[in-house]
Amino acid sequence: MWSFINPAFLFALGAAAIPLLLHLLQKKRKIQMPFSTVRFLKLAQRRSASRVRLENILLWLLRTAILVLLALAFAMPVLRTSSFGSFLGEAQRDVAIVWDVSYSMTYESGRTRVWDDARSAATGIINSLRKGDRVCIFLAGDDVTPLLAQPTSDLDLARTLVKAQEPRLTSSRLKPAITAALAALKEAGTREHELFVITDGQALPWTEVTGAELPPTFVALLGSTSPQNVAPLTINVLPALLLTNTTAQLTANLGQTGAARDTTVTLYIDDKEIARRSATTAVQFALPLLPPGLHRARLETPSDPLALDNTFYFLLRVRERLPVLLVASEADGFFLTRALNPTGSLFDVKRIEPDALAAESLTDYSCLLLANALPLPGQALLNVEKFVQGGGTLVIFPGDRATAADYASWSCLPAKPIGADDIAEPVRQPIRLRQPRDPLFADLKLPPGSVPAITARRQLTLDGSAPAAPQTQPLLTLADTAPLLLAREFGKGRVLLFTVAADRRWSDLPLSPIFLPIVHQIVQVSA
Numbered sequence: 066m067w068s069f070i071n072p073a074f075l076f077a078l079g080a081a082a083i084p085l086l087l088h089l090l091q092k093k094r095k096i097q098m099p100f101s102t103v104r105f106l107k108l109a110q111r112r113s114a115s116r117v118r119l120e121n122i123l124l125w126l127l128r129t130a131i132l133v134l135l136a137l138a139f140a141m142p143v144l145r146t147s148s149f150g151s152f153l154g155e156a157q158r159d160v161a162i163v164w165d166v167s168y169s170m171t172y173e174s175g176r177t178r179v180w181d182d183a184r185s186a187a188t189g190i191i192n193s194l195r196k197g198d199r200v201c202i203f204l205a206g207d208d209v210t211p212l213l214a215q216p217t218s219d220l221d222l223a224r225t226l227v228k229a230q231e232p233r234l235t236s237s238r239l240k241p242a243i244t245a246a247l248a249a250l251k252e253a254g255t256r257e258h259e260l261f262v263i264t265d266g267q268a269l270p271w272t273e274v275t276g277a278e279l280p281p282t283f284v285a286l287l288g289s290t291s292p293q294n295v296a297p298l299t300i301n302v303l304p305a306l307l308l309t310n311t312t313a314q315l316t317a318n319l320g321q322t323g324a325a326r327d328t329t330v331t332l333y334i335d336d337k338e339i340a341r342r343s344a345t346t347a348v349q350f351a352l353p354l355l356p357p358g359l360h361r362a363r364l365e366t367p368s369d370p371l372a373l374d375n376t377f378y379f380l381l382r383v384r385e386r387l388p389v390l391l392v393a394s395e396a397d398g399f400f401l402t403r404a405l406n407p408t409g410s411l412f413d414v415k416r417i418e419p420d421a422l423a424a425e426s427l428t429d430y431s432c433l434l435l436a437n438a439l440p441l442p443g444q445a446l447l448n449v450e451k452f453v454q455g456g457g458t459l460v461i462f463p464g465d466r467a468t469a470a471d472y473a474s475w476s477c478l479p480a481k482p483i484g485a486d487d488i489a490e491p492v493r494q495p496i497r498l499r500q501p502r503d504p505l506f507a508d509l510k511l512p513p514g515s516v517p518a519i520t521a522r523r524q525l526t527l528d529g530s531a532p533a534a535p536q537t538q539p540l541l542t543l544a545d546t547a548p549l550l551l552a553r554e555f556g557k558g559r560v561l562l563f564t565v566a567a568d569r570r571w572s573d574l575p576l577s578p579i580f581l582p583i584v585h586q587i588v589q590v591s592a
Contacts, residue, residue, distance in 0.1 A: 077135070158258070161246035167237035182287045191224055200217065201214065202227070214249060265287050296319070300315060308385070311354075314351055325346075332350045360382075362379050389588055391415065392416075392417055392422050392433070393435070398436050400569075427448060432591040439472070452558070453556060453560055481527065482527055485523055486523070536554040
């Protein structure tokens with residue numbers, strides 16, 4: 066059975082009458098010339114008249130056929146057949162609908178939401194199906210939600226499910242939904258397949274869609290071609306660690322579609338308006354001093370056609386003191402304890418012996434320091450690695466207690482120590498920053514005029530033949546080669562490994578001007 070995708074172009078078939086009118090209106094021009102005799106001319110006229118008349122008719126038919134074919138081409142005819150044997154029979158179809166359900170579908174275009182138009186489009190596709198046709202529906206959000214996972218001929222059920230849908234607070238990915246729809250059509254059999262995609266034309270959902278082999282595919286792009294929208298996209302707070310006695314600055318980046326224009330952004334903390342600012346792309350706020358605890362905050366922009374993204378919610382966590390767990394004997398942790406507890410310190414340091422680590426709860430800490438604390442019992446080791454995977458920072462200072470075998474069971478170290486060697490002729494060597502942009506050095510403040518340098522008398526030896534652990538970086542080196550501090554991302558947390566001890570037996574690092582600021586930075590960045 067013939068049908069047309071764009072039947073409106075069938076009206077252009079009326080243009081087929083134009084060649085006929087031109088043919089009928091064409092005037093025959095007669096030229097009179099005096100000849101002594103016209104007998105031979107009349108004979109030639111009779112011979113060519115029939116040929117010219119035939120050429121004119123063929124030319125008229127050709128012109129008419131060209132216009133008819135052009136009109137049909139724009140109308141896009143589709144021939145639906147159930148088989149070659151029943152060439153003129155109606156084919157039964159399996160239709161898959163991929164429906165974008167992201168929050169941008171709530172955009173108000175005119176007096177209606179894009180979502181209402183999308184629901185009408187899905188309902189219209191279902192209503193166009195004939196008896197025996199089947200439909201399956203997949204919702205495209207961040208993940209695929211099968212509304213009807215397999216093609217069904219129960220069209221009333223499909224209409225009921227479509228009517229009950231509302232947009233999600235999510236973005237959208239079309240490729241997984243299209244892949245799921247094609248798989249459902251393939252499993253359904255050898256019927257005629259069609260794929261319908263209903264979306265609002267946003268670019269993001271299409272980024273993963275490649276030129277895969279598709280059945281006949283129809284895309285409904287709904288909504289405005291130039292949507293107007295302003296929304297807070299990201300925020301950045303400096304310093305990232307909020308304390309009760311420090312001020313901070315919040316920078317919010319705005320996203321705009323349509324013509325760029327100034328907009329008003331309002332900051333609320335604990336439901337109290339703090340300030341209002343006007344900006345086009347970014348806006349800054351000075352945060353007030355806040356008491357310790359979690360504070361609810363939000364940014365608001367004026368109402369626009371997409372209301373769901375006009376409010377940006379976030380939490381501000383303010384600390385009074387930073388809890389730190391130091392695992393070391395009193396002698397091994399002497400310099401670290403003094404560095405973390407200067408006058409007016411913001412750190413709350415708890416020191417325990419290595420044997421007590423297995424019984425200690427690590428959930429209250431963001432930074433754990435081990436100073437000559439190895440070897441650890443098996444349970445303590447598992448607790449420490451779980452602490453790092455959950456987002457904590459582990460700092461390891463070596464010592465004389467540990468052997469190479471004590472490091473072998475660790476899976477989170479940046480490198481594998483194979484021992485510790487004494488340096489025959491220790492010399493003072495400058496400390497080099499290998500990753501200046503690392504967060505550990507972002508706010509590092511050294512005394513004016515100081516040049517960090519230390520004398521190492523004993524140092525960890527690392528296995529240079531083994532491949533480096535994933536995401537391992539040397540942060541500090543002595544001179545240009547010998548590693549002093551290595552870092553590795555592990556799970557959501559980070560492991561820092563020093564190659565010298567935290568006391569004076571291995572080096573004079575605890576007496577250098579970099580020791581106190583680097584220890585403070587480690588704790589603050591981990592928090």
